[in-house]
Amino acid sequence: MSGGVERQAMDVDIACVGFGPATAGFLTTLSKSLVNPDGSPAIESRVMPGLPLQVVCYERADDVGFGVSGVVTRARGIRSSLPELDFNRIPMAAAVAEEKVVYLLDPAGASRRSLALRVADRMLRTLRLDRDFGCELPYVPPFLRKDGGVVLSLGQFMQHVAGEISSSGAVQIWPGMPVAEALPGETDNSVGGIRLTDQGAEPGIDIHAALTVIGDGPVGAVGRQLDERLGMPDGHHHREWALGMKFVVDLPEGTELEAGTVLHTIGYPEPEIFGFLYVHPGNVASMGIFVPSWFRSPARTAYRYLQHYVTHPYLWRYLKGAKLRSWGAKSLEESGRSGEPFLVGDGFARIGEGSGSTNVLTGSGVDEAWTTGTQLAQAVIRLAQNDRPFTRENLEQTYVALRRSSRLEQESRIAEKSRDGFHRGVVTGLIGMALTGLTKGKLSLGGEPQPAPTMERFYAGKIPAEVLHRIVADCRAKGTSSHDALMDACGWPAVPFDGELLITHQDALLVGGKVQAPAGFPTMYSSGSPISARRAPGNCASRCARGRRSRLDPTACPRSIERSAFTAAPASGIAQTARLPSRRAPAACTPTRIEDE
Secondary structure: OEOOEOOOEEEEEEEEEOOOHHHHHHHHHHHOOOEOOOOOEOOEOOOOOOOEOOEEEEOOEOOOOOOOOEEEEOOHHHHHHOOOOOHHHOOOOEEOOEEEEEEEOOOOOOOOOOHHHHHHHHHHHHOOOOEOOEEEOOOOOOOOOOOOOEEEEHHHHHHHHHHHHHHOOOEEEEOOOOEEEEEEOOOOOOEEEEEEOOEOOEOOOEEEEEEEEEOOOOOOHHHHHHHHHHOOOOOOOOOOEEEEEEEEEEOOOOOOOOOOEEEEEEOOOOOOOEEEEEEEOOOEEEEEEEEEOOOOOOOOOHHHHHHHHHOOHHHHHHHOOOEEEEEEEEEEEOOHHHHOOOOEEOOEEEOOHHHOOOEOOOOEOHHHHHHHHHHHHHHHHHHHHOOOOOOHHHHHHHHHHHHHOOHHHHHHHHHOOOOHHHHHOHHHHHHHHHHHHHOOOOOOOOOOOOOOOOHHHHOOOOOOHHHHHHHHHHHHHHOOOOHHHHHHHHOOOOOOOOOOOOOOHHHHOOOOOEEEOOOOHHHHHOOOOHHHHHHOOOOHHHHOOOHHHOOOOOOOOHHHOOOOOOOOOOOOOEEEOOOOOOOOOOOOOOOOOOOOO
16 A cells, blocks of 8 residues: 555566666676576566566656667677677668768858857858858767767667567566656665556555666656756756757758768758768658757747758758658756766666766767666676675665776766857857867866846847847747747748648647657656746646746756657656657647657
8 A cells, every 4th residue: 555545566686677778788788697598587687586576667758769869889899799780680770881061051140159150150151161051070079979889760770679689588678667756765765666656546566675776868757756856966067967859860862971971060040050860771861950948948849940950951951841740748857977976875876877887078979878888787696696685885885985996987087078168158158069079088178057047138139128128028928839930030040841741830749650658757847938838737837936037038947958849748647759640639728749768
């Protein structure tokens, strides 16, 4: 009984929260050591004597390959733990064939560019160094290069790995089973398992475990719960975030882009926004943008910025005639090692992006997350073989020690302060990244997060104050968000909808499929516009004390840096994404989808 609700319970040895790259690395490594060649247990279960260690993983998405993310990675950790892996067996995988960094000029004249960038743009145009408003840098900085790397569809890769893990018979993976919270252990700040989310009138099951492995990403329910309970280590913080939004498209016939092409872009649609385009086999490409927390716009929509991005002349010459396959978005923890929480405690360990593994200098996270999972698996095997409990002390002596002595730790320390300069401006941030990368972390440019500006200050020079106030008042009266009207007033051109690649945000929200999340999780991406905050009183903006500082300041809350890209999700916690538009839905409370780690 708990809170008057009778719940079923089950005992396992290890319970995993979330099936992202980190948990995949953990289960891949662990599953190889659970059963002897003759079928007998190599490590015997404590809850079911005579059987191997009982390991169960619960994933909130309906399928383990639900993500639409395209990634490029050197895959060093993946290859180390899977030396026999042939990436050619994985659909949509291709070796990196060509890599470029491209500075995109503003063809519309609508973006907010500093004097330094305006001067640089003018020089590039005067010297005719740009082509279709894009300037290809003469070389790719060493810290960005993915030499020997591979372009992957993360969804296809995870599906392949899940199949290999499940075929071992040593581990159970249950998609469509979101976790609501961690269960308290026997001592203070310990974890004794997890509770699954209630499914309608059916109470969620309590899963008791000697070890709970938390790999639920940067805004997962259990990770956030532990952060709130334990706080952060001294000097660590969750203050840098980004919203990654991407399209997966079928490229037009006869495209010049070859499989394995990798483009990194800077400068557009706003100078603070980074972009990417990765080409998969079969004329398929993944492309998207990263909207960081230091882009302190008080009213924005990542979706419209993404549409302006794909229609930039430099990219549009490849994308005209392309068709949208799917789209999605993901919250990104951009603090890197500075965002590392307490990694272990009695009965729990944290891995993956939510554990601060992302390398913010190289912009790499998948392989790093995978590596943390393999490191924990090695520690668990060692402890289980020696019959040692999963206490904080034992996990620190094994897992944390392995992590501290690894390449992952060395590289994350180099990268730790590489992006601090962006808090002082885009040019300063780029210089700071270059300094950090070229000096291996010995030099960097510091900076501290700044409060979001008022709307009047942000749009100064673009929209007169009286016009700004009239736009906001009109949107409030109509019950609509203000970001589109504000972008129109800044001079952003209308998106040329074609019904194939360029479709309205409302239609894109209807593009099929679904993912489940615990109650309260969808509020992390509900709209933060002045209007939708009023229409969705239970969202993050109205519940977070920092979010209440200003109704015109959606960036005040670091847990919801990008809300205006999404409308409020239903109370059931079910969110949806789309494949192609089919029918209209009510404008309010339209469900959408955030991908897993």
